[in-house]
């Protein structure tokens with residue numbers, strides 16, 4: 001994806017190549033599929049995957065170069081393609097990988113270019129994220145439909161994982177299922193105890209063709225008090241107000257600060273950022289917290305205010321994935337946000 005932009009960048013920065021190691025999320029990004037093996041070279045003339053004989057993938061726009069004796073053939077490859085100045089992804093590089101590259105090339109960090117490149121999504125990327133969101137909505141509806149079968153948070157987590165594999169390419173991160181007072185821990189790990197009464201936070205997403213979704217809904221097990229309903233509706237109103245305020249060019253931090261203002265005295269219970277970009281990674285640019293990032297066209301990010309009160313044991317979070325088109329925007333996760341109460 002966006003390989004022509006890379007060529008322009010190489011020219012501008014006088015680089016011979018961008019060199020990426022496996023495990024860099026940019027691997028998936030550029031080949032357009034889930035693949036994280038070997039090394040990737042993006043040069044002005046062509047794009048290469050430098051691989052052991054164990055792999056022989058076919059990606060359009062990429063040539064596979066197999067090595068048998070790594071050291072010799074790596075040197076020969078670099079010489080043949082005249083790679084002297086190489087751009088690296090400093091954010092996704094092991095110390096030993098960097099010191100290896102340093103022995104062979106003059107290095108320049110291009111991690112910022114790569115993060116920026118991925119912020120605005122292409123049509124194809126948007127399609128994939130939308131598909132991931134659709135499956136996420138489906139799984140949420142299936143959780144509600146099957147609720148009487150679940151005894152523990154772990155039961156629900158397992159259900160999410162199975163459905164994510166059946167309906168998509170698996171989960172996008174370890175699902176959070178937090179019932180009762182567990183919900184005050186924003187990143188609670190699901191346990192095998194009886195589900196507790198009260199609010200229950202369900203935060204999960206799936207992967208579809210390398211692209212991720214991330215949604216949170218908070219339901220209530222039992223019957224909420226008027227006070228509890230009021231807190232829930234406050235979080236919901238803030239979430240919707242922040243979605244409404246999001247627009248191209250707006251500084252992400254301003255939106256975050258706006259949410260704090262709306263929380264008022266309750267801002268002390270909102271302990272994380274307002275949201276984050278999603279794409280091939282679950283957290284990418286922009287960061288809707290303390291950051292210098294601005295919202296751009298075709299940005300996809302989450303809006304997820306939360307309320308975590310240790311004293312009362314109440315935890316609530318509501319999260320949607322939002323696509324910023326020109327003047328319009330689209331909320332990609334469409335599950336109902338009205339407070340849903342389920343039987344204990």
Ligand SMILES: [Mn+2]
Nearest residue numbers: 214302304319
């Ligand atoms: Mn999130």
